[in-house]
Amino acid sequence: MSAVVEDVTVQRGGRDVLVGVSLRVLPGQLVAVTGASGAGKSTLLWTVAGLLPVASGQISLDGCAPAEVALVPQDNGLVPVLTAAENVEVALLARGLAAAETRDRAGAALAAVGLTSHADQLVEELSGGQQQRVAVARGMAVAPALLLADEVTSELDATNRQLVLELLSAHARTGAAVVFATNDPEAADVCDAELHIADGQATLVRS
Numbered sequence: 001m002s003a004v005v006e007d008v009t010v011q012r013g014g015r016d017v018l019v020g021v022s023l024r025v026l027p028g029q030l031v032a033v034t035g036a037s038g039a040g041k042s043t044l045l046w047t048v049a050g051l052l053p054v055a056s057g058q059i060s061l062d063g064c065a066p067a068e069v070a071l072v073p074q075d076n077g078l079v080p081v082l083t084a085a086e087n088v089e090v091a092l093l094a095r096g097l098a099a100a101e102t103r104d105r106a107g108a109a110l111a112a113v114g115l116t117s118h119a120d121q122l123v124e125e126l127s128g129g130q131q132q133r134v135a136v137a138r139g140m141a142v143a144p145a146l147l148l149a150d151e152v153t154s155e156l157d158a159t160n161r162q163l164v165l166e167l168l169s170a171h172a173r174t175g176a177a178v179v180f181a182t183n184d185p186e187a188a189d190v191c192d193a194e195l196h197i198a199d200g201q202a203t204l205v206r207s
């Protein structure tokens with residue numbers, strides 16, 4: 001699927017945060033969204049996910065059902081009193097998978113982020129970086145056609161950052177559209193294209 005953002009303006013707290021932003025993410029493409037803190041990266045991802053309204057402009061997800069979109073939020077969005085595996089399984093159960101399959105897929109997703117030995121640990125007992133990797137595992141496990149990953153490498157060491165970037169790239173290569181908000185120029189460099197947001201305006205600096 002492709003995600004098309006056309007001339008979108010988004011208001012928060014009574015002011016324009018994004019003004020006339022356009023972006024096209026094709027199947028198989030990994031696009032970075034960069035910009036300083038407060039520039040509007042999360043706002044763009046939440047808007048594409050349908051969680052914030054547009055004041056003007058439009059977003060089309062090319063026939064993609066809401067269940068095919070996954071947002072990995074900046075604050076990870078995990079349930080702290082569930083285990084890592086349970087957090088992933090809940091997302092799969094919510095998408096209608098059978099219980100046995102959810103266990104297998106959750107196990108595979110946690111293995112992909114190097115957390116097999118922490119699968120049965122409560123999320124509240126995991127480090128910030130481990131929690132971030134559980135959130136990535138949960139987002140990837142549902143095999144979304146559109147993956148919106150918000151600052152999902154910000155708390156990772158170099159090795160795990162590389163691992164997660166490779167997972168995002170690999171997911172795009174399956175034909176998914178992947179949008180990755182990041183403050184990290186090196187992480188943005190590995191993406192296929194980069195949309196930079198400043199003063200509410202977005203510019204495609206690399207495509």
Ligand SMILES: Nc1ncnc2c1ncn2[C@@H]1O[C@H](COP(=O)(O)OP(=O)(O)OP(=O)(O)O)[C@@H](O)[C@H]1O
Pocket residue numbers: 012013017035036037038039040041042043044074183
């Ligand atoms: N719930 C809210 N109500 C009102 N304004 C908000 C709200 N959330 C964010 N904003 C404002 O929207 C603007 C963009 O915020 P956003 O979180 O999208 O930025 P960001 O680029 O993701 O920042 P960061 O890199 O710090 O996560 C900021 O000026 C922020 O103050």
